[in-house]
Amino acid sequence: MSDTSYREITHNGLWKNNAALVQLLGLCPLLAVTGSVVNALGLGLATLLVLTGSNTAVSLIRTRVSDAIKIPAFVMIIATFTTTTELLMKAYTYELYLILGIFIPLIVTNCTILGRAEAFASKNTVLVSAWDGFTHGLGFGLVLITIGAIREILGSGTLFANMHLLFGPLAENWRIELFGEGYSFLIAILPPGAFLVCGVLIALKNVIDGHIERRQATRRVIIKGAKRVRTTGEIS
C-alpha cells in the first residue's frame, strides 16, 4: 500500500507523469482527433470518464480477483466503461459521435487506462484510485485540448469552431475567426502536424522542468552552506 498523498497524485497525473507528454501513451487518439478544440475536448472528456470509472471499479474489486485473472477482468471493466461512454455520446452528442467515429471505441486500447488500473488502482483504496484516474485523465485531456487549440489556430485559422456539437446551439457564437475565410495551413490539420506540435510541447515541458530543477539545485546549495555546525551529517 503506497502512502501517496492527494497532492502527489495530482502532481503526478497533471505534470510529472503526464500520460501524453511523459509516458507517451494514448498517442493514437492524440494525433487523430486534435484538429480542433471541440474534437479534442470531446474525446478528452470521454477518456476522463472511462479512466475515472475504470480506476474506481478496479479498486472496488481489487481484493476479489487473483493475479491469474486480473488482466482479463480489468479489460472487461474498461471495455464496459468505454462502450457505455460510446452509447451515451451516441445518444446525447450524436454529431460529435459521428465526427470522432472510431476513436471513441478505441479509448479501450489507450494504454494509460490499463496502465493506471494495473499500477495503481489494483493496489489502492477506492477514493485515492478514483482521484488518480481523474488526474491522469485530466492531464491527458489538457494536453489534447492544448494541441487541439494550436492545430485549430494554425491549421484552420479559427478557435472554438463547432463548439455547439458539445454544448448546444448557444455555443455557436463562441467561434473566433483569426485569419479570415479560406485560410488553411494543411500540415497543421493532418497527422504530421500533430506529431510536430506534440514534439514541441514535450520539448517545452522538458525546458520548464530543467528550469525548475536548476532553481531547486541552487537553493539546495545555498542552504547547505548556510550554517557552520560541527556535525558530520548533511544538513538537508
Next chain:
Amino acid sequence: MIRAIKDNSLILGIFALITAGLLAGTYLGTKERIAESERKVAQRALLEVVPEDRHDNDMLNDTLSIPQASLKTLGLKSATQLHVARQNGEPTAVIIPAIAPDGYSGAIRLIVGIYTEDNSISGVRIVNHSETPGLGDKVDTNKSDWVLGFNGKSLGNPPVEQWQVKKDRGAFDQFTGATITPRAVVNQVRKVLLYYREDKARLLKAAAETATPAREQPHE
C-alpha cells in the same frame, strides 16, 4: 490447482455477466434517443435536397428499392432504397443514394434529388467523405457552395459529353489543387442521372402503386 481454475473461472464468469448486464442496460436505455438522432440526421440530408415547399410526405419512410442490376452503376455495395417525394400523393421527385468509389481518399457517399417533372436535379449533397481538408472537402456544403452548382442541371443541360470536370473537357469547375474529388462527384452524379433515365418509367409506376394519401407533416 483445479480449485484455483474453478474459482477463477467462476469469478471471471460473474464479471462477464455483470458487465454484459450493465452494457445491455445502457443499450436499452439509450436506444430510443439514438434512433431518433439517426432519423433526424437522415431526414435533414433529404430535406436539403428536396425542400419543404416541394413535398408534403414523409420522404424518409416513402421508399422504393433499387433494382439489383443497377446497384453497380450507383456504386452501392448492397440493396438500398431510394426515397420518393410527393405532393398530394403524386410523386414529384426521387432522391437516389450513390457512392463515388474514386474519391482521393476513398468512397464518397452522396444523394441526388431529381424532379420527375423535368428530370432536372433538385440538389446533390455529400453525406460522407474523407477528402483532404481545405482541398477536396470543398464538396461539402459547409466548406463551399460548389455542390449547389448541380441544381437545375440535367442530362441535356449540359449534354452528356460535357458531364465532366473542365479539365476533362466538360462543363463543371474543379477546385484549384484538387481535381480528383470533384471529378469523382461529377462522374457519379452523371451515372445517377443515366440510371434514372433508364429506370424512370418503372419507378413512377411503382410509386403510383404505393401511393398513400398526403399526410400533413408537423412542422417545427
